[in-house]
Amino acid sequence: MADPDKLTQRLALLEGGEFSPADLEAIAEEIEDNLRVVAELEEFANDTAWISHQAQPKDRKA
């Protein structure tokens, strides 16, 4: 990961679990991969409406 501080922050989110160094390395690799995936999705979804859970009036069709 380019930014070790960022990885440390992410690993702090784990809240629990004792992992071996090898496990932590595998987890860090996947977190790093997820960051790339999210960047791809952010670009893909850029013009998409934000999700909301609006209900419709009972007598009107959505």
Added chain:
Amino acid sequence: MDDAELLDLSLTDLSWLIAARKVSAAEALQATLTRLKALDDKLNAFITVCAESARADAKRADQEITAGNYRGPLHGIPVSIKDLFEMNGVLTTGGSKILQDWLPERDSTLVEKLRAAGAVIFGKTNLDEFGHGGTSTLSHFGPVHNPWNLDRIAGGSSGGSAAAVAARIGPLSYGTETGSSVRRPASYCGIVGFKPTFGIISRHGSFRGAWSQDHVGLFARTVKDIALALDPVAGYDARDPASVRQDSSAYAERLNENVKRLRVGVLGKFLDGVDGPVRDAFTASSKVFADAGCEIVELDVPEISYAAMTSMLTSSAESAGINRRWFRERAQDYVPHVARGIAVGMAITASEYLTVQRARHRIREAVRAAYDQVDIIAAPTTARAAPPLAQGVQGNGDDSRHASYNQSNLLRFPSMLGLPGCSLPCGIDADGLPIGMQLIGAWFADQTVLNTAAAYQSATDWHHRKPALVD
């Protein structure tokens, strides 16, 4: 009729014989338990067998039927369920050490409905821990073996259910699907696996993998069996927030094999990387539809190339949320691979999760538009037949989380979007392993999926093939 003949009966035929009192529920159950005892050391498809309560249920069913109180097609039928459905007083482990001694004090809605239909629940099937996996090798209770070749995986996470039905240990089993956990094991085990539209079957009382993608699904050997088994368990349930208010279900009654002029969409660009035998079997299946009068439509929905990554991140974040408390307190009790997966999910931030949901919405709208052009989408279920057990979780080979025209996107988009999907056998490869094809309908077009799948089974005989283990 000897035991082998009895176990070879479809649910439809067995149901008819039980209703006509030509076979008793007790006989059907005993044959099933005998088969289970003979094979399960090899398959490891079951975590718990409830022989005693099942015998009592079968006896009650026989008494009711004799008294003229026949409840319907599941009355007296031996049924298994994935071991993440709660069953009052019966061990419910989720395939996990964490729940290895848990005896729930209530029935899940599925179990309630099965009991009301008079089904005889005889066992709880093995799975990837809490449904987190696609191989059924990630169970605290050991891996499930594929009846077609014991050195191959059964697929997951509902691998025990699929292996049981393929090995004729009961004609019917219920499982769940979050990513591909019904369709994939059905494909690898050469049987029919169906998951209805999101919200058709209540998930109340089942352990969640990822709440926005979890479905209850069914395994049987014929599509007609699936329709018969769907009717009694479908329906609105206020205890599941995703449950859908729907008309009374009559999928079996409405089954109609006339698919003339049906528009079948094929996403040809996503077939790159699909093994030759699977591609050949799928091409031959397309011809079956064309011969039945369907119109084959080449579809291009590039947004689906983002489906696998979107689905995987969604389920990763949601499963971390679900497992958070146990993960904090008992991370060491998870299967190690599952624990690592939850850890990765814990590190997904809220804003990232929302970005992923935005992408999901875009894919949903693109697929919605595609269903203006076609009635159903057909595709290979998996890119290859069941991989070797020795390859472990890497064996499926379709876990890419980056956008591409690969087949894993075809496997993932239906459950992520809540579409009805059915995998059914459509070939056998050179190693003697079954190949599956999936049919995906638009939202609430469950009947169309079942009709199309039934039409295919009427025109082919792949569903009559069975593993040498039970031949």
